[in-house]
Amino acid sequence: MIILGLTGSIGMGKSTTARMFAEEGVPVHDSDAAVHKLYEGEAAAGIDRLYPGTVVEGVVDRTKLGARVIGNAEALKKLEEYIHPRVRADADAFVKRHEEAGTALVVLDIPLLFETGGTDRVDRIAVVSAPAEVQRQRVLSRDGMTEEKFAAILSKQVPDEEKRRRADYVIDSSRGLDHARKQVREIVQELSQI
Ligand SMILES: CC(C)(COP(=O)(O)OP(=O)(O)OC[C@H]1O[C@@H](n2cnc3c(N)ncnc32)[C@H](O)[C@@H]1O)[C@@H](O)C(=O)NCCC(=O)NCCS
Numbered sequence: 586m587i588i589l590g591l592t593g594s595i596g597m598g599k600s601t602t603a604r605m606f607a608e609e610g611v612p613v614h615d616s617d618a619a620v621h622k623l624y625e626g627e628a629a630a631g632i633d634r635l636y637p638g639t640v641v642e643g644v645v646d647r648t649k650l651g652a653r654v655i656g657n658a659e660a661l662k663k664l665e666e667y668i669h670p671r672v673r674a675d676a677d678a679f680v681k682r683h684e685e686a687g688t689a690l691v692v693l694d695i696p697l698l699f700e701t702g703g704t705d706r707v708d709r710i711a712v713v714s715a716p717a718e719v720q721r722q723r724v725l726s727r728d729g730m731t732e733e734k735f736a737a738i739l740s741k742q743v744p745d746e747e748k749r750r751r752a753d754y755v756i757d758s759s760r761g762l763d764h765a766r767k768q769v770r771e772i773v774q775e776l777s778q779i
């Protein structure tokens with residue numbers, strides 16, 4: 586089985602591209618969705634202990650938690666130490682399930698693939714990318730996003746240029762959905778033949 590790691594910096598179009606892989610019939614594990622799921626259940630009590638006041642009615646409030654950790658290196662590190670091993674376990678179980686089922690290709694959608702040393706867990710890497718100006722416009726048009734928040738997040742991410750350099754495939758999301766879908770299809774075709 587081939588494990589393709591899919592990643593990209595904030596606003597590069599990673600989630601949109603992950604959906605395209607799923608539409609091609611490739612099983613996709615979404616790290617961010619795993620975080621959401623954990624925040625809605627298992628991890629809520631632990632997060633409430635670490636960051637009192639960020640859990641509302643048993644569910645982690647991401648805006649409240651984000652306000653505590655974005656731009657605060659120590660707090661973010663503590664959160665990562667708590668949540669990343671749990672997300673990794675979820676992804677490992679997904680891989681094991683598909684290995685046992687004889688699946689040929691799976692995608693691990695990991696926003697922080699490079700930042701968290703996840704590159705060893707995948708066979709190939711696809712990076713979703715777009716020019717910095719496109720990224721900036723996309724991100725700043727989101728509700729609740731500010732220049733400061735954007736800068737704080739970017740400073741925690743491996744630069745796009747380095748990601749592109751270290752990738753096996755670079756998917757350009759700045760030339761429309763059809764263009765990206767074509768690239769996704771080509772990758773799926775190539776990797777399904779291995
Ligand atoms: C800080 C939190 C609560 C903010 O939630 P919110 O829904 O507002 O934002 P969202 O998750 O969509 O993230 C926005 C952008 O920040 C980036 N980002 C999130 N966490 C991190 C991090 N630890 N380091 C660098 N970038 C990060 C994401 O990749 C994304 O591009 C949330 O991102 C979180 O719990 N982060 C820690 C877990 C994590 O590392 N997740 C990302 C990979 S699984």
Ligand SMILES: Nc1ncnc2c1ncn2[C@@H]1O[C@H](COP(=O)(O)OP(=O)(O)OP(=O)(O)O)[C@@H](O)[C@H]1O
Nearest residue numbers: 594595596597598599600601723758760761762765
């Ligand atoms: N191939 C594409 N063509 C046109 N627009 C795109 C393409 N891919 C993504 N977009 C647009 O870019 C924006 C960001 O995309 P998306 O939410 O997939 O990014 P992301 O990388 O997952 O973001 P984050 O890491 O912040 O969660 C969205 O508005 C989406 O519609």
